Amino acid sequence: MITTIKDLRRWSRQQHDSQKQIALVPTMGALHDGHLSLVKTANQYSDTVLVSIFVNPIQFGVNEDFHQYPRSLENDLRLLQTVGSPEVFAPDVAEMYSAGFDVSVHVGGVSQPFEGKIRPTHFDGVATVVLKLFLASGADIAFFGQKDFQQVCVVRKMVTDLNVPVEIVVCPIIREPDGLAMSSRNRYLSKTQRSQAIVLSQSLMLAEKMITCDNIRDAETVREKIRSKIETAPDMKIDYIAIADPKTLHELTTINSDAIILLAAKIGTTRLIDNLLITTTMS
């Protein structure tokens, strides 16, 4: 396991010197099958896979769960042995943000709505740490989950606008058997909360059916259907339900091209997100 940027650079140089492509899977640890599927996909692209495990303080707001965020390094390392034992980079906070750290990367546009409105400093923190991980690791290709759809938009925009020489691959959401999107935060849920949480994915499936089978094109009608489904769970508080252009994240009033449905809701103190990409073939 690599813990310092200096050692990471040395490792990276060795890989490149032997003509190997570095495939990076950035994570905050507390690994689940969603992360492991990213590693499996990365394995198909390169035999040099690097998993970073770092709970990034600067992407958490002051009242968010940075300190409570689950950390389970030993178990994470064990899980990674089941998917080909990739190289692991697990720095501590002082290694990533040394005293006097004072640089930030800001992405406009796609970072502004939805998560950006509710968590105003979140995406600057994400963009900054992802860029640091890209540059410190010399990654050639990096793998992200569609679960954090808006994050993927922000990372892509950063890569394009800053000319970062890294290819971005997005992998599908991995769900529990009942449909709940896998998330490290699911382990916060009590039994009742866990059973209520399935309304999120269920509401997305209802929406998909409305659009693709019943041919409903009015975004507000679809949003209302989602809302009423989520509200069947008594403890679920909706942050937003959005239907947007998957590239610009501008909200749609009529669904006549590809659309992303984005959800965020709180149950107790746990915040959950989910999304579904709708590919429509319109006549």
Added chain:
Amino acid sequence: MITTIKDLRRWSRQQHDSQKQIALVPTMGALHDGHLSLVKTANQYSDTVLVSIFVNPIQFGVNEDFHQYPRSLENDLRLLQTVGSPEVFAPDVAEMYSAGFDVSVHVGGVSQPFEGKIRPTHFDGVATVVLKLFLASGADIAFFGQKDFQQVCVVRKMVTDLNVPVEIVVCPIIREPDGLAMSSRNRYLSKTQRSQAIVLSQSLMLAEKMITCDNIRDAETVREKIRSKIETAPDMKIDYIAIADPKTLHELTTINSDAIILLAAKIGTTRLIDNLLITTTMS
């Protein structure tokens, strides 16, 4: 001459594939002996030198001289032939900032005082374009002039905090025979302004003498001496005279370690800067 980022990446990959180190000299063109000395130094480090020529709109404030800034590409290319004909990257604005560009790099701390106070968006623009040039060119080492001392501090801080894999080399200020620091903006000066402009470098030499020969340690005394010297030029309006720690750019009251003296003044509509690094060996 390379004009697109795509071609730049291809060129860069070829250099790295043949084990060559890329030495970058970022410029805004209107080249003078100061720039040429950077290229000559770069030649000593690598036989693969790249000079970028790009007048970067986002580092100019709305009321600054972006549109008037001297552009002399043909002459620049001719001058570069006298220093080993480095590769040239000269993109247009649309190539560097395509429609919808919306990412910025912000450096705190060292970017805040002096130039940062007077030109509040300047260093974000500098940090952003320099990072883009580093990442698009795959530069291994980059050369900057000490003339823009605060800019060097900002670039160094960005490189450190974002883990950018580029080594920074700072080269001395090149001066006209009478002491005026070379600058592309010197060509804005009328004959009278040009003759008054020498008070800047003269005031720095006076200050150096006060500190190193007369052993004066009180920063305010030195600043007053500089001020009265500059004020002998009737058309010169001082923006700031600062004596600071060269690493943090925190202002000093007592000069008992290394110090940087930074000046900025306007003559007519032309803004000039100069600086002098004082290395003191104190008992």
